[in-house]
Amino acid sequence: MARIRIERVSRRFGGVTALEDLSLDIAHGEFLVLLGPSGCGKSTLLRTIAGLLAPDSGRILLDDSDVTDLPARDRGVAMVFQSYALYPHLSVARNIAFPLRARRTDRAERDARVAEVGAALGLSGLLDRRPRELSGGQRQRVALARALVRDPAAFLLDEPLSNLDARLRTSTRAELTELHRRLGSTFVHVTHDQVEAMTMATRIALLDGGRLEQVGAPHEVYDRPESAFVAGFLGAPPMNLLPARLAERDGALHAVADGVDIPVGLPVEQPEGSTAAEDSGRDVLLGVRPEQLSVRRDGAPGGGLRGRVRLLENLGGEEVAHCLVGGIRVAVRGTRPLGVAVDDPLALDCPSEFVHLFAPTSGRRLERRARDRIHVPI
Amino acid sequence: MSALVEVARPAPPGALLPQRVRRRRRTVAPYLYLAPGLVLLAVWVYRPLAQTAQLSFLSWNLLPTSPAVPVGWDNYARLFALPDFGASVLRTLGLIAGLLPFTLLVPVLVALAARRVSGRAARAYQALVFAPLLVAPVAGAAVWSWLLEPRAGLVNRALGTQANWLQEPGPAQLAIVVITGWHVLGFAVLIVSAGLTGINADYADAAAVDGATPGQTTRWVVLPLLSPTLGFLGLMTVLLAAQWSFPLVDTLTGGGPIDATTTVYYLLWDYAFGSFDAGLGAAAGMVFFAGFGVVALLLVGLTERLVVHDS
Numbered sequence: 001m002a003r004i005r006i007e008r009v010s011r012r013f014g015g016v017t018a019l020e021d022l023s024l025d026i027a028h029g030e031f032l033v034l035l036g037p038s039g040c041g042k043s044t045l046l047r048t049i050a051g052l053l054a055p056d057s058g059r060i061l062l063d064d065s066d067v068t069d070l071p072a073r074d075r076g077v078a079m080v081f082q083s084y085a086l087y088p089h090l091s092v093a094r095n096i097a098f099p100l101r102a103r104r105t106d107r108a109e110r111d112a113r114v115a116e117v118g119a120a121l122g123l124s125g126l127l128d129r130r131p132r133e134l135s136g137g138q139r140q141r142v143a144l145a146r147a148l149v150r151d152p153a154a155f156l157l158d159e160p161l162s163n164l165d166a167r168l169r170t171s172t173r174a175e176l177t178e179l180h181r182r183l184g185s186t187f188v189h190v191t192h193d194q195v196e197a198m199t200m201a202t203r204i205a206l207l208d209g210g211r212l213e214q215v216g217a218p219h220e221v222y223d224r225p226e227s228a229f230v231a232g233f234l235g236a237p238p239m240n241l242l243p244a245r246l247a248e249r250d251g252a253l254h255a256v257a258d259g260v261d262i263p264v265g266l267p268v269e270q271p272e273g274s275t276a277a278e279d280s281g282r283d284v285l286l287g288v289r290p291e292q293l294s295v296r297r298d299g300a301p302g303g304g305l306r307g308r309v310r311l312l313e314n315l316g317g318e319e320v321a322h323c324l325v326g327g328i329r330v331a332v333r334g335t336r337p338l339g340v341a342v343d344d345p346l347a348l349d350c351p352s353e354f355v356h357l358f359a360p361t362s363g364r365r366l367e368r369r370a371r372d373r374i375h376v377p378i
Numbered sequence: 379m380s381a382l383v384e385v386a387r388p389a390p391p392g393a394l395l396p397q398r399v400r401r402r403r404r405t406v407a408p409y410l411y412l413a414p415g416l417v418l419l420a421v422w423v424y425r426p427l428a429q430t431a432q433l434s435f436l437s438w439n440l441l442p443t444s445p446a447v448p449v450g451w452d453n454y455a456r457l458f459a460l461p462d463f464g465a466s467v468l469r470t471l472g473l474i475a476g477l478l479p480f481t482l483l484v485p486v487l488v489a490l491a492a493r494r495v496s497g498r499a500a501r502a503y504q505a506l507v508f509a510p511l512l513v514a515p516v517a518g519a520a521v522w523s524w525l526l527e528p529r530a531g532l533v534n535r536a537l538g539t540q541a542n543w544l545q546e547p548g549p550a551q552l553a554i555v556v557i558t559g560w561h562v563l564g565f566a567v568l569i570v571s572a573g574l575t576g577i578n579a580d581y582a583d584a585a586a587v588d589g590a591t592p593g594q595t596t597r598w599v600v601l602p603l604l605s606p607t608l609g610f611l612g613l614m615t616v617l618l619a620a621q622w623s624f625p626l627v628d629t630l631t632g633g634g635p636i637d638a639t640t641t642v643y644y645l646l647w648d649y650a651f652g653s654f655d656a657g658l659g660a661a662a663g664m665v666f667f668a669g670f671g672v673v674a675l676l677l678v679g680l681t682e683r684l685v686v687h688d689s
Contacts, residue, residue: 052583072586085584089602089686098598102589146588156587 002062002077002153002186003028004049009058011044011210018044019055020210031180031187033201035194037233041210042190046156049188051075062153073102078147079156082163084139086131092142093118093127099150117145137168144179154186161196173199194234198222206230228363231287231356237320237331240293243360244286246279253279255286255355258326262286262304265352266368284366287356290320290333295340296347303347305330309340321346427667433660440654453661463662465637466645473555473641474619480559481615482608485566489574490596492567504571508564515561519629522557526630547638550631554639557630558623566611573607574600602686609681616677617670620644642666 004026011019018041026032034042047053049060051072059068067075078099086095093114094101100110118124121141131139140160147155157176161169177200180187191197197204198218206213206221206229214226225231231239244255246264253266264286266279288305296303307325319336322329323346332338332348340346357366434453438446457463488507495503510518525532526543534540543549577600585595620641627633633640633648640648646666650659 047583050583050587052586072583073589073591075587077587079584079587081580081584083578083580085578085580087581087584087599087602089605098585098590099588101598102585102591102594150589 004154004186004188005059005061006045006049007059007061009045009048009055009060011041011048011053011055017210019048021058022207022210022212023058024205024212024215026186026188028186029184031177031189031200031202033197033204034188034190034207035197035204035233036192036207036213038192040207042192042207043158044210045207046079046158046188046190049154050077050079050156076153077156078150078152078154080140080143080147080158080160082159084131084143084160084163086139086142086146088131090130091127092123092129092131092134095131095142096123096127096145096149098146103150113149117149121145121148136163136165137172140164140172152185154188157187157189159190159192161191161193169196176200194236198234206233208233224365225287225356226365228285228287228358231358235289237290237333239287239289239356240328240330241358242286242288242325242328242330244284246282246284248280255284255357257286259306260286260304260326262288262350262355263352264355264357283360285358285360285363287358288330288350289354290331292350292354293330293332293348294334294350295321295332295338296349297339303349305348305350307346307348309342309344309346312338312340312342323348430660430663430667433656434664436657436660438656440650440656446656449657453657454665456658457661457665462637462640462645466640466642469551469639470620470641472551473558473623474616476551476555477559477562477615477619477622478612480555480563481566481611484559484563485570485611486601486604486608488563488567489570490600492571493574504567507567510561511564513561515625516629518561519557519626522553522626523630526553544631545635547635550635550638554623554626554631557626558619561626562622569611570604570607573604576607577603605685606681609685613674613677613681617674 006022006024006026009019009022010017020041022041022045024045034045036042044053048055051067051070051074055068059066061067062075062077087098090098096114096117097110100113105113114127115124118127121144123138123141123145126134126138126142131142134142140163143160160176161172164172173196176187176189180200189196189200201218203215204218204221205215208229214221214230216224216226221230222234225234225239228241232241242255242257242260244257244260246253247256248254249261249263253264255262255264293305305325307323307330309321309323310329311322313320313322314336317336318333319338321332321338321340323332324330325348330348358364359366433446435448435450436446437449437452438444492500492503492507523544526534528534528540528542528545531543533543541549543553581599581603582595585599590598620643623639623641624643624647627639627641627644628647631639633644642662643666646659646662648659649662650656
């Protein structure tokens with residue numbers, strides 16, 4: 001039962017910056033997923049919360065107490081490691097009992113807790129086995145049982161599903177979500193798997209290069225990515241990003257590039273005393289999700305994006321067409337069959353409400369402010 | 379009649395090499411890889427062993443001009459009749475017991491302490507501990523004989539004692555144990571350090587998160603996971619203690635005083651090259667070979683049962 005606050009934490013390893021001035025407030029009872037590519041600092045952040053790594057600067061607060069200088073054993077958080085780190089010389093029962101033994105809980109209570117937690121996770125028949133006699137899924141549950149046995153303030157999970165096969169991962173995902181719902185504790189889960197993040201999280205914190213790119217509910221992060229990095233990380237295939245320039249067409253702003261001419265859903269603003277439309281001529285990064293693009297059937301002229309099909313991928317129920325639009329790869333995803341063939345020219349449309357704009361240098365999202373100006377959100 | 383037809387399974391793959399050829403290829407390859415090692419073993423270990431066995435049934439004074447006379451089991455009978463044999467075995471056991479702290483206890487303490495030192499200091503520290511192993515035993519022994527000199531020696535002056543270290547049985551035995559221990563300590567520390575490095579750091583991290591103090595982590599997690607290394611070092615000590623001490627015994631005490639430092643290795647060397655009784659030396663060698671073989675088998679079986687292996 002804990003709120004975790006990370007305040008301006010930085011950490012360097014030699015010349016590499018793992019965390020840079022990072023702040024994050026994790027509310028009590030949240031299932032927060034730290035998501036990002038390898039080397040983004042997500043595991044470093046988790047180990048800093050656990051107390052296994054000291055930050056170079058900044059503070060970690062558990063509830064309202066500063067635990068920055070508190071050793072891991074006194075923080076009262078539990079952690080599940082990617083390797084599970086089950087003590088190989090101890091039986092399952094003694095592995096689960098380890099946190100209680102370290103706290104000098106008396107034997108009768110220890111045995112009762114182990115039996116209880118073991119039963120809850122379906123480990124009752126395995127308590128006398130050694131870790132090496134267990135399957136991957138069983139080991140994962142023992143690691144979870146060891147975390148559960150002492151009612152920790154928060155659960156820190158470091159890629160706990162990455163060593164499971166695909167089918168087991170899907171079922172374990174659901175079990176973890178169910179466990180979180182039942183316990184109501186704070187969970188911090190590190191992963192590089194966007195499906196895990198989208199399905200399990202109440203909030204996702206996306207990291208890149210030791211910095212937060214965006215924090216929000218899964219639908220917010222997916223539907224309204226705040227940076228080109230977030231847009232390009234989520235989705236399979238991820239959002240198409242094309243460099244373009246804004247131009248005025250019949251009183252509306254269009255994103256224009258080689259093979260691209262698409263309305264961006266913004267009316268043209270004409271500042272007083274000026275004949276040129278504001279924002280016209282500005283360079284942008286145009287973002288469109290593959291599933292929002294539709295193939296123009298009738299071969300009619302027009303279409304926001306025009307290109308040629310290079311490759312078709314059959315996903316079973318769906319199909320992905322990889323196209324080249326003005327030299328840039330653009331993926332289109334839709335129900336199979338899409339009705340196109342390799343080397344076909346094709347025209348693609350996208351409703352303007354699904355068109356995203358990003359600043360080409362900073363990569364941050366461009367939006368119209370309340371005053372109806374395009375601006376870079378801070 | 380049904381109009382439904384079952385879809386056929388995918389067709390089996392095409393022709394394979396005949397089974398016999400494939401099997402022969404698979405059986406020959408491992409022996410080819412083993413061949414160089416086997417040849418070296420045969421030339422440098424098994425051939426001398428066979429020659430020793432042969433020699434143990436002959437009476438010969440090592441002179442090329444005098445003939446070696448077959449004497450049957452006579453050498454073995456003499457060996458067991460002589461009192462030296464049992465006494466040297468007991469002394470060897472004492473030496474092993476004296477060396478175990480230097481190969482197990484001290485290395486673990488030093489290696490655990492060395493983990494807290496980092497960077498360049500750690501390297502210097504390791505080099506200091508390892509250095510004695512690089513000193514040739516005979517050169518080390520020469521320096522030690524000056525240090526242990528009864529009147530002007532540094533050891534007596536530092537300790538304020540008047541012991542005649544190498545000429546009294548008790549002190550001589552102690553000196554041999556300590557000097558051998560000093561010599562192999564670096565090697566043992568190196569092995570233990572390597573063992574510690576081989577333990578996945580996640581275990582100690584997990585123990586810390588689970589609430590264990592550093593002391594508990596060492597006792598409950600690190601030492602059990604170090605047990606294969608400690609088992610190996612224990613085995614090495616039992617089997618090799620007498621060999622490690624041999625050059626020091628030979629240089630410092632010559633097996634004396636009154637045979638107080640004569641271990642099994644020194645005894646068999648003394649029989650062969652001190653008393654020029656090659657047959658008796660070879661017989662002692664064969665008996666110790668068989669004895670150490672049995673001890674090694676027992677110890678390997680014991681450590682296999684006691685130690686835990688990280689899967």
